[in-house]
Amino acid sequence: MVSPAYAERVENKPGNESLVSSPPMQVVEENQSASDVDSTQLKSLPIIGGLANLAKKIRLSKQDKLKLKLSFSALMFASLFIFGKVDLSKSWEVALQSNGWYLTAAVAFFLGSVGINAKRWQLLADAVGLRKPFLALLQYCYVGLFFNLFLPSTVGGDFSRGYYLSKGTGKYKSAFYSVLADRTVGIAVLFLFATAGILAGPAGHLPWKLKLPILLGTAGIFLVLPFAPKLCHMLLGADNKITKRFENSAVKVYWHDRKLVLSALFLSVVLQLVIVLCHLTIG
Structure with missing residues (x-):
């Protein structure tokens, strides 16, 4: 028979963890996620709260933002000469x-070409x-x-x-479509001019490995x-994602409005002619 004194010594023995009562532990539910923590609890953390306070303090006025943009532009422009991308002395000598x-x-002519590009866009x-107003697109x-x-x-x-273009509207896809269409129309006219140079110009003597891709x-x-759109519908089917993109998104207007496409192509031709005049006057 075990005496009460011996039992008390066994319970208080350091190595006997099974008989020693453990301190209470904080139980965390397994299904609790980070989304269950509200913004107030996050802000109570030292790091998050410090970043939030810092973001509140860094609020620039319109004048400060303008100064920052001008300073950044001047720095980037100066880097052209500092890092040797443009030889300043050579450029000044030529000027x-x-x-x-x-x-x-x-x-x-160069400024006019940018204006034509803005109008086409x-x-x-x-x-x-x-x-958007024309002047806004010109700035962009x-x-x-x-x-x-x-x-x-x-x-x-x-x-x-x-x-x-999409800032403040949320129409990011539409803005992407307009930029892509603007780029495509410009490239189309470049290919057209290159083909004209091959068929009726001095580029006809080029090897076929250069002429064929053009x-x-x-x-x-x-x-x-x-x-x-019609080829995708015929080859891929009506339920294909690409076919639905052509039929149900804003991009479909570029295939249905022929007057729009012809106007954009005309402006692209004028734009390339103005760029040619720009190079002729410089040369």
Whole structure:
């Protein structure tokens, strides 16, 4: 028979964990997720609360935002010369030796080409329900040109144009469609001019490995692309996602409104002619 004193010594023995009562533990339900925690509890955390307070303090006025944008633009423009992408001394030397009238005409042609591009984009954006003033789209085009200078491709400029066009509207897909259509119409006219140079110009002596992609690209743009919705419906079926995209999204207007497409193509032809004049006056 075990005495009460021996039992008390066994219960208080350090290594005997089974007989020692454990402290109460906080039980967390398995089905509790992060979404169950409200914003008040998050803000009570030191890190989250500190970031929230910092975000409230960093509220720039319109003048401060304008100063920040101008400073950033000046810094990026200066980086062209600092990092050697543009030789400042060489550029200044060429500018001094050039004819002032031709240089002024080249600048005027360049500015005019941006205006034509903005007008073409305005037509395509209006067609998908994004109606913006011409001056606003002109500003977006200049912003896109700015980003094209510092990024390896024109994707950055197109992304910025789509962002500013859709800002405050929520129509991100429609903005993307308008930018894509604007780019497609411009490329179509470039292919058309290249084909004309091959068939009736000095580019006819080029090897076929260079001429064939241009001719096939031109045929694809002007002979296949206009019938893309019907081809998708015929080859992929009416229930295909691509077919439904053509039939049920805002992009379908570019295949149904021929007057819109012809107007955009006409402006693209004028735009390319103005760019040619710009290069002629510079050269």
